[in-house]
Amino acid sequence: MAYDPRRVNTGSTTPQTPPPPPPPPPESASNMVEATDTGVQEPLDSWKLKFCTVCASNNNRSMEAHLRLSTATTAFPVISFGTGSLVRLPGPTITQPNVYSFNTTSYNQMWEELHDKDERLYRSNGILNMLDRNRNLKWGPERFQDWVPGMPRLDHVSKGDKGALGTEAGVVDVIITCEERCWDAVVDDLMNKGNTLNRPVHVFNVDIKDNHEEALLGGKAILDLANSLNEAAIEQRKLHGPGGWENGTGAARQSFDERVPEILADWQEKNPNLPALWTLAWL
Numbered sequence: 001m002a003y004d005p006r007r008v009n010t011g012s013t014t015p016q017t018p019p020p021p022p023p024p025p026p027e028s029a030s031n032m033v034e035a036t037d038t039g040v041q042e043p044l045d046s047w048k049l050k051f052c053t054v055c056a057s058n059n060n061r062s063m064e065a066h067l068r069l070s071t072a073t074t075a076f077p078v079i080s081f082g083t084g085s086l087v088r089l090p091g092p093t094i095t096q097p098n099v100y101s102f103n104t105t106s107y108n109q110m111w112e113e114l115h116d117k118d119e120r121l122y123r124s125n126g127i128l129n130m131l132d133r134n135r136n137l138k139w140g141p142e143r144f145q146d147w148v149p150g151m152p153r154l155d156h157v158s159k160g161d162k163g164a165l166g167t168e169a170g171v172v173d174v175i176i177t178c179e180e181r182c183w184d185a186v187v188d189d190l191m192n193k194g195n196t197l198n199r200p201v202h203v204f205n206v207d208i209k210d211n212h213e214e215a216l217l218g219g220k221a222i223l224d225l226a227n228s229l230n231e232a233a234i235e236q237r238k239l240h241g242p243g244g245w246e247n248g249t250g251a252a253r254q255s256f257d258e259r260v261p262e263i264l265a266d267w268q269e270k271n272p273n274l275p276a277l278w279t280l281a282w283l
Contacts, residue, residue, distance in 0.1 A: 047237065049230045051078045052172040053222070054182050058082030058102070058141035059089065061178035061208045063134050064219035070137065070163030072223055076230070077166025079153070081144035083177075083185040089127055092118070102143035107135035126212045137162045145189050149283040150197050171283060174229060175201055176222055178208045178215075183277055195282035200248040202229075202260055205277040221271045228263050232256055 051069050055062035058081055066080040087100040089110070100110060111131040114122040122128045134141075138161040149171055156164040177183040183205035190203070204225070208218035236252040236259075237245065244250025248257070257280065264278050 047234060047242075048074070048076050048166065049174055049226070049233055050167055050172040051076050051226060052175040053078060053080045053178070054083060054144055054175060054186055055178040055208075056082055056084045056182060056210070057087045057089070058143075059087065059107075059134060060130060060210055060212065061215045061218060063130075063137060064215040065176065065178070065222040066137055066163060067133065068219040068223040069226055072227075074227070074230075076163065076226055078163035079142075079156075079167050079172065080138070081142050081147060083144050083182045083189075087141050089114075090125060092121065100141075102141050103146060104140075106140040107131050107138070109140075111135060130212065138164075144186060149193065149199075171197065171199060172201060173233075174226070175203045175281075176225070177203070177205045178218060179210070180205055180207060180277065187279060187281060190281045190283065193283075197283040198247055199283040200253070200257065201281050201283050202257075203279050203281050204264070206271075207275045218274060221267075221274055224270075225264075225267045228267060229260070232259050232263055 053062040053065040053069070062080045062082065066078055069076040069078040082102060084102075087102055087105065087110075089098040089100070091097045098110075098114065108131075111128060114127060114131070119128070138156070139159045147170075151170045153164065153167055153170050157168060175186060177186055183203065187203055190201070206218060206222055206225070208214050233252075233256050236256045240250065240252035240255060242250070242252060245253045248254070260280075261278065264276060268274075268276050
């Protein structure tokens with residue numbers, strides 16, 4: 001009879017239960033990061049770059065971008081500023097602007113004053129609607145040149161400013177201006193501040209015309225740029241770990257910095273009507 005190995009010991013032994021599968025590997029430490037501002041451990045995917053938006057009067061373009069970033073599905077920590085000497089809003093004629101001081105006049109005060117002056121005029125030109133949006137985002141316009149990087153911003157959290165959570169330490173990773181002269185003012189001011197924190201910051205300019213329609217389009221495009229930058233940052237932090245990120249010495253931060261020009265080039269290709277500039281500066 002031919003030998004059939006398949007029939008050896010058939011039915012003579014009880015088949016053994018296969019061993020249980022090995023337990024899943026523990027969660028990698030690289031999936032957790034230490035939030036440098038609070039010292040609290042949090043999932044890496046919830047980590048966000050911190051942004052700053054800037055225009056001349058911290059009313060139209062920078063505030064539309066502030067709105068987009070702070071209320072996005074994956075909301076970003078964000079602060080915003082103006083670079084002008086005073087806040088200037090359109091008045092009844094081109095030679096009669098409404099002028100206010102930074103840091104001491106709230107958006108609500110502006111809204112009430114212009115509403116009482118000429119509600120019909122300031123509603124028809126969109127100023128009251130703009131101020132209504134602004135007063136639901138933050139207390140009032142701030143001047144970039146008065147900002148001290150690293151100074152705590154806890155009062156902004158208590159005031160309920162949108163995007164203030166995460167900016168308590170007074171530092172940002174990315175600054176986005178909305179006009180070339182504002183970009184020049186920001187870069188010059190950062191140099192004048194003396195780089196006391198020795199912390200790198202990417203400074204972009206997205207050139208946006210100062211009207212409500214262009215501000216709306218520009219705000220959406222700025223959010224798209226922010227998402228691309230943040231995805232790249234998270235990718236590098238997962239790959240290399242977050243060590244050294246805050247001062248730009250870690251592998252993750254260096255790899256991210258090297259990718260920024262490529263990210264901007266891809267974004268610019270999708271937004272050819274919004275000329276952009278970029279430089280790496282220091283806080």
